[in-house]
Amino acid sequence: MTRIGWSLLAAIGWSAPALAQEAPGDGRALYEQHCAGCHAIDANRVGPAHRGVFGRKAGLAPGFRYSDAVKRSGVVWDAKSLDAWLADPERLIPGQKMYAEFEDPAVRRAIIEFLRTQR
Ligand code: HEC
Incomplete structure (x- = not known):
């Protein structure tokens, strides 16, 4: 999707379902760009592996040493909590x-939609 496309999505708050269906493909590229420096889907790196993270409680990727704060948070990762986290x-x-923040709501949304598909 073009730059104009992304700002348009940001402006309309990602309300059109037809556009939302495009999210996983673009979300994967954005994930590579913004997250893959520390994360992978199937391996723990600087950050925990992401397979299955959507819908799961925080702090449960096998073998990853989380902060006590995340382990004890009781947060469940859904679209809303992931958006606040990012x-x-x-x-x-x-x-x-984690020490990383992502300011663009359209980027966050696309990456979250991608994570949702990584069951
Ligand atoms: C600078 C390295 C770094 C970057 C960049 C980064 N993360 Fe993380 N992430 C971490 C670390 C480290 C943790 C573990 C935090 C803790 O235990 O306190 C983490 C934790 C997480 C968790 C919690 C996982 C769980 O199992 O509870 C999610 C979700 C997450 N990151 C998503 C992302 C996404 C999506 C991106 C890209 C938009 C991203 N992170 C970018 C380092 C990073």
Whole structure:
């Protein structure tokens, strides 16, 4: 999708279902761009593996050493909590150790839709 496409989506708040269906493909590229420096879908790196994270409680990727803050947070990862996490992790779970923030709501949404498909 073009740059114009993304700002349009941001402007309309991603309300059109036809456009939302395009999210997984673009979400994958955005994931590679913004997350893959620390994360992979199937391997723990600097951050935990992401397979199955959507819909699961925080802190459960096997073999990853989470902060106590994330382990004890009781957060369940859904579209809303993931959006809050990506926008400002420290605000959602004080004491976490992700140290990355993503300002663009359209980028967050596309990446979250991609994670939703990685069951
Ligand atoms: C600078 C490295 C870094 C980047 C970039 C990064 N993360 Fe993370 N992420 C981490 C670390 C480290 C943790 C573990 C945090 C903790 O335990 O406090 C984490 C945790 C998470 C969790 C919680 C997982 C779970 O199993 O509970 C999610 C979801 C997540 N990151 C999503 C993302 C997404 C999506 C992106 C890209 C938009 C991203 N992260 C970018 C390092 C990073």
